Amino acid sequence: AQSVTQLGSHVSVSEGALVLLRCNYSSSVPPYLFWYVQYPNQGLQLLLKYTTGATLVKGINGFEAEFKKSETSFHLTKPSAHMSDAAEYFCAVSGNNFNKFYFGSGTKLNVKP
Amino acid sequence: GAGVSQSPSNKVTEKGKDVELRCDPISGHTALYWYRQSLGQGLEFLIYFQGNSAPDKSGLPSDRFSAERTGGSVSTLTIQRTQQEDSAVYLCASSGLQGIYGYTFGSGTRLTVV
Numbered sequence: 254a255q256s257v258t259q260l261g262s263h264v265s266v267s268e269g270a271l272v273l274l275r276c277n278y279s280s281s282v283p284p285y286l287f288w289y290v291q292y293p294n295q296g297l298q299l300l301l302k303y304t305t306g307a308t309l310v311k312g313i314n315g316f317e318a319e320f321k322k323s324e325t326s327f328h329l330t331k332p333s334a335h336m337s338d339a340a341e342y343f344c345a346v347s348g349n350n351f352n353k354f355y356f357g358s359g360t361k362l363n364v365k366p
Numbered sequence: 367g368a369g370v371s372q373s374p375s376n377k378v379t380e381k382g383k384d385v386e387l388r389c390d391p392i393s394g395h396t397a398l399y400w401y402r403q404s405l406g407q408g409l410e411f412l413i414y415f416q417g418n419s420a421p422d423k424s425g426l427p428s429d430r431f432s433a434e435r436t437g438g439s440v441s442t443l444t445i446q447r448t449q450q451e452d453s454a455v456y457l458c459a460s461s462g463l464q465g466i467y468g469y470t471f472g473s474g475t476r477l478t479v480v
Contacts, residue, residue: 257408285466296370296457296471297409304466343408347466352422353399354469358408 255280255346259357267365272316272331274360276344279325285347286327287354288318292340300342303327314338339364368392370472372458378478379448387443387475391460398441399469400433403455412456415441448479 260275278284285304289297301312308320314337318329327344341361345354371390379385391398400412411425415435426432430448435441445452455476459469 259408262406287468289471294473296473297459297469298471299468302468345409352397352416353411353414353425355411356401356409358406 255284255348255355257344257346257355257357259342259344259360261360262358263361263363265363265365266334268336269333272329272334272338272362274329274342274344274362276318276327276329276357277325278327278344278346280346283322285354286318286320287345288312288316288327288329289343289345289356290314290340291343291359297343300329334362334364336364336366338362370458370460370470372456372472372475374475375473376476376478378480381450381479382447384444384446385448385477387445387456387458387477389441389443389458389460389472391439391441391458392470393439395460395462395470396438397461398435399459399461400441400443401457401459403457403474405454409457412443445477448477450479453477453479 256279258277287302288300291297303310303320311317316331341359343359344357373388396417398415401409413433414422430446433443455474457474459471461469
């Protein structure tokens with residue numbers, strides 16, 4: 254069965270600093286991988302996705318993630334954090350037949366002024 | 367509609383009562399999903415509908431939970447004889463093509479069982 258591990262339930266960075274949110278997955282088949290962001294009292298919004306092709310994918314708000322098959326990782330990065338990036342971030346991986354996705358437990362990002 | 371609409375946004379119910387949560391997906395999206403988000407935890411898959419196929423109910427935690435999707439559009443998640451552990455945010459999402467391009471989520475229904 255697929256599983257997703259997000260290392261660090263809380264991450265705190267200073268405004269302008271690098272953001273790195275870690276995601277590792279287990280999957281028996283090449284997966285589809287997603288990052289979602291959830292702002293307080295809102296639903297989840299798609300940040301970026303990897304399905305096929307280029308392993309470095311760019312998303313909204315300056316975020317990007319790199320699919321590394323050898324490391325079974327899909328870490329999310331942003332070169333310079335902004336106060337508005339404070340939110341909870343979820344990594345998700347597809348199931349074997351792509352009809353549902355398995356989500357990590359989330360990482361809350363705090364951005365300090 | 368322009369987005370996925372869920373109602374009510376908040377629901378407080380007494381233990382033992384039944385509740386119905388509604389999801390109105392994006393027009394034309396054939397796939398509809400229900401997830402549950404408990405405090406401090408990730409999203410737990412509940413059920414998946416795709417077109418006219420039989421739903422994937424493998425995530426429903428007990429037989430008190432059921433869901434239906436009428437006419438391939440609106441879905442209702444029903445929880446019978448609610449328990450305190452059912453308190454959570456229930457999120458609905460819809461997509462085309464089995465979600466490979468990502469889901470669109472609604473804002474959720476926050477259910478509190480007292």
